[in-house]
Amino acid sequence: MARRNILTKEDPALYKKCRPVTEFNPRLHQLLDDMKETLSQENGVGLAAPQVGVLRRVVIVLETNVPEGEEEYMIELVNPEIIESSGEQFGAEGCLSVPEEYGLVRRPMHVKVRAQDRNGESFEVEGEGLTARCFCHEIDHLEGIIFTSKCERMLTKEELESGDFEEE
């Protein structure tokens, strides 16, 4: 596994629509392994392939909603799509490609995602709260969408640190 460089928001690759994965081969497995290594080194909660310069529909999401005492784990999603969403949350969001900037984004509270695993097997996975936010944010990346374009407003560092920002 190797850490890959993360593109930042100036890079045009981040604004392109990504193509589906059609071959579930060692090259895809390497990409997934490298993305997981990169995400873990960056202490992020999600990463999309275009952020490492690969314009394919691949994302990694960290599941942080785990029972007390259990380890958080990464979910590999190939060709993911949101098939159900409900509820609403409004809160702070950031992105490894937009370092040091945070903004308020409205997202569903709950989503169900259909995707394929690294071998092409279909599965469904649900996410709540931060995990739902993360699924939405990463799948947006595959459409060339960065969270700043969905932000109702950016937050200052002070607001972020104090957690003191107005709901609506």
Ligand code: NI
């Ligand atoms: Ni991002």
